Amino acid sequence: xxxxGVAYVRTNELLARGTNEAEPxxxxxxxxxxxxxxxxxxxxxxxxxxxxxxxxxxxxxAGGFAVIQPSIRLRGRxxxxxxxxxxxxxxxxxxxxxxxxxxxxxxxSIDARGERAFFVEPxxxxxxxxxxxxxxxxxxxxxxxxxxxxPFIVKLESSAPGTVILYTLxxxxxxxxxxxxxxxxxxxxxxVALRAVALRKGCVNSRVITHTxxxxxxxxxxxxxxxxxxxxxxxxxGLGTRFLxxxxxxxx
Amino acid sequence: MDPRVTRRTQPGxxxxxxxxxxxxxxxxxxxxxxFGAKTDIYAHTEMRGMDWERAKSMEWI
Numbered sequence: 001x002x003x004x005g006v007a008y009v010r011t012n013e014l015l016a017r018g019t020n021e022a023e024p025x026x027x028x029x030x031x032x033x034x035x036x037x038x039x040x041x042x043x044x045x046x047x048x049x050x051x052x053x054x055x056x057x058x059x060x061x062a063g064g065f066a067v068i069q070p071s072i073r074l075r076g077r078x079x080x081x082x083x084x085x086x087x088x089x090x091x092x093x094x095x096x097x098x099x100x101x102x103x104x105x106x107x108x109s110i111d112a113r114g115e116r117a118f119f120v121e122p123x124x125x126x127x128x129x130x131x132x133x134x135x136x137x138x139x140x141x142x143x144x145x146x147x148x149x150x151p152f153i154v155k156l157e158s159s160a161p162g163t164v165i166l167y168t169l170x171x172x173x174x175x176x177x178x179x180x181x182x183x184x185x186x187x188x189x190x191x192v193a194l195r196a197v198a199l200r201k202g203c204v205n206s207r208v209i210t211h212t213x214x215x216x217x218x219x220x221x222x223x224x225x226x227x228x229x230x231x232x233x234x235x236x237x238g239l240g241t242r243f244l245x246x247x248x249x250x251x252x
Numbered sequence: 253m254d255p256r257v258t259r260r261t262q263p264g265x266x267x268x269x270x271x272x273x274x275x276x277x278x279x280x281x282x283x284x285x286x287f288g289a290k291t292d293i294y295a296h297t298e299m300r301g302m303d304w305e306r307a308k309s310m311e312w313i
Binding site: 211229 | 267271272276280282283284287288294302311
């Protein structure tokens with residue numbers, strides 16, 4: 001049953017793809033009490049799909065925020081997230097019936113203009129400013145992932161003017177120091193993974209795209225122990241001692 | 253690779269043909285997230301929780 005003003009409490013902001021650097025870290029859901037009275041949310045539940053998280057004790061002030069770090073994983077690809085009463089399936093309130101795909105370290109909420117928006121500087125427990133309404137289009141590579149025999153030049157393109165493309169060729173995120181700013185075609189003659197991201201003012205950074213280019217001759221002639229690969233492969237590393245202990249017990 | 257494997261094959265059954273015949277998956281992440289570091293996940297298969305998850309890209313080639 002919805003009553004006593006609890007209906008004015010809603011999920012207000014969420015971070016579904018957290019980072020260890022974020023504060024508070026990882027994933028969280030912000031609740032907002034829009035009523036003029038304090039509310040007791042103890043025993044209320046956050047539900048996503050079949051997963052539920054019970055809020056043990058929570059008192060909210062009138063007009064106050066609360067930030068919850070549920071033990072359930074929030075779906076990064078988007079999903080439904082609802083706040084439920086303790087005694088039943090009564091839908092209370094949510095930001096959206098379903099929120100869109102999310103980005104690492106970026107929160108999703110309703111901004112000061114009343115628009116659903118992304119926040120590259122999340123504001124858990126505080127009022128929101130204006131967020132980004134859109135997402136940058138991914139950079140396009142004119143060479144697709146796959147097997148190659150001859151050296152080639154790969155060009156990256158972005159559809160919107162003013163877009164900056166960052167890339168790496170070593171598997172690291174294009175957000176890190178070793179990234180390069182794309183300016184002209186990238187010559188390539190060996191097996192690499194090209195990772196690129198598009199950035200533009202006023203929109204959330206694009207998803208990172210990855211294209212692996214494989215030169216089969218290099219695959220065949222690669223060293224037996226490539227640099228930085230493990231010295232040892234197999235059971236001891238691969239399966240772990242718990243598995244081995246269990247096997248020993250079964251076989252004994 | 254052992255040259256005996258790469259060179260002495262029947263016509264049409266060479267290593268190149270074989271490799272191209274197989275589905276290829278490319279998993280891309282920083283090498284120290286996977287191998288050879290205090291926090292790599294290959295040598296720490298028993299660790300659990302979000303601290304032991306690593307973002308990666310996976311491509312079906």
